Amino acid sequence: MESDIMTEQELERISQIMKAVAHPTRMKILFLLSKDLNNVNELVKALGVNQALVSQQLRILRLNNLVKTEKKNGFVYYSLDPDKKKYINKMIECIYNI
Amino acid sequence: MESDIMTEQELERISQIMKAVAHPTRMKILFLLSKDLNNVNELVKALGVNQALVSQQLRILRLNNLVKTEKKNGFVYYSLDPDKKKYINKMIECIYNI
DNA sequence: TATTGATATTGCTATATACGCATAAGGCGG
DNA sequence: CCGCCTTATGCGTATATAGCAATATCAATA
Numbered sequence: 001m002e003s004d005i006m007t008e009q010e011l012e013r014i015s016q017i018m019k020a021v022a023h024p025t026r027m028k029i030l031f032l033l034s035k036d037l038n039n040v041n042e043l044v045k046a047l048g049v050n051q052a053l054v055s056q057q058l059r060i061l062r063l064n065n066l067v068k069t070e071k072k073n074g075f076v077y078y079s080l081d082p083d084k085k086k087y088i089n090k091m092i093e094c095i096y097n098i
Numbered sequence: 099m100e101s102d103i104m105t106e107q108e109l110e111r112i113s114q115i116m117k118a119v120a121h122p123t124r125m126k127i128l129f130l131l132s133k134d135l136n137n138v139n140e141l142v143k144a145l146g147v148n149q150a151l152v153s154q155q156l157r158i159l160r161l162n163n164l165v166k167t168e169k170k171n172g173f174v175y176y177s178l179d180p181d182k183k184k185y186i187n188k189m190i191e192c193i194y195n196i
Numbered sequence: 197t198a199t200t201g202a203t204a205t206t207g208c209t210a211t212a213t214a215c216g217c218a219t220a221a222g223g224c225g226g
Numbered sequence: 227c228c229g230c231c232t233t234a235t236g237c238g239t240a241t242a243t244a245g246c247a248a249t250a251t252c253a254a255t256a
Contacts (some may be wrong), residue, residue: 006129011122014193018120023244024109031104040203053245055204066196074253076203087192094189095112098164098182121214138233151215153234172223174233 020064025049026057027092030080033067034089039075118162123147124155125190128178131165132187137173 006014021027025047032038032046040058044051058078061067066088067078080088104112119125123145130136130144138156142149156176159165164186165176178186 008122010194011125014190014196015120015122015125017193017196018116019243022113022116022120024106024113027109027113041201050246051203052205052247056245059204071253074202084196087195091189091192091196092112094185094192095115096108097185098115098189117213139231148216149233150217150235154215157234169223172232 017064017066020060020066021088021091023057023060025053026061029054029057029061029078030066030088030092033078033080034085037077037079039077041075043078115162115164118158118164119186119189121155121158123151124159127152127155127159127176128164128186128190131176131178132183135175135177137175139173141176 021030028047029043032043038046040051040054043058044054047054058067062069065081066084068081069076069078071077119128126145127141130141136144138149138152141156142152145152156165160167163179164182166179168175168177
């Protein structure tokens with residue numbers, strides 16, 4: 001965890017992930033997903049922003065492997081990657097204290 | 099810590115802080131400071147980038163209250179805000195696991 | 197196959213951020 | 227007061243990101 005055992009690539013990766021999280025709408029999405037599994041339309045309604053924007057933000061979360069998707073009777077359901085859920089929540093909690 | 103007990107302002111604040119951290123050079127600075135107190139020139143040497151850039155990054159960390167400064171015989175020493183140090187480190191550790 | 201509903205992508209403009217360079221500001225010894 | 231050392235800031239350019247509107251994709255089904 002020390003800087004000298006962290007390569008440039010790892011640093012880059014980590015700051016990429018942080019950038020992905022560092023956005024109000026995406027944080028809201030992560031909050032919503034930390035409670036439930038949701039499809040895109042549910043997220044659109046919950047967030048009150050247009051569909052295209054939600055899809056864009058989901059794309060960024062997907063590209064950073066923060067969420068995963070599964071198709072179920074016509075809808076795409078998003079959820080937090082279960083292996084990462086704990087860390088995502090703890091991370092946000094830490095930031096909350098900063 | 100739930101989204102519904104977090105106001106828009108708090109969300110905005112938190113994502114600001116995350117953005118401040120989500121940068122390789124700034125993360126390195128935080129790592130360095132988590133070990134020692136350093137003045138600007140020491141950071142410049144340790145990071146191998148030019149002084150103006152280090153000052154710019156320190157400014158961003160300062161504006162987000164992540165670090166504090168004290169002047170001592172001609173140098174400006176930077177350190178992590180001690181109240182936040184624990185959370186900053188833990189946050190980085192969480193991200194490392196994501 | 198044509199249509200509809202759900203989601204993703206693309207093109208565009210506005211705004212923000214990064215970084216290098218030059219320079220400014222501030223304190224101290226001469 | 228003049229340099230000198232340390233640190234901070236401003237400016238210009240390149241690049242990245244946000245958000246919107248339009249459109250594409252894809253699956254189901256009428």
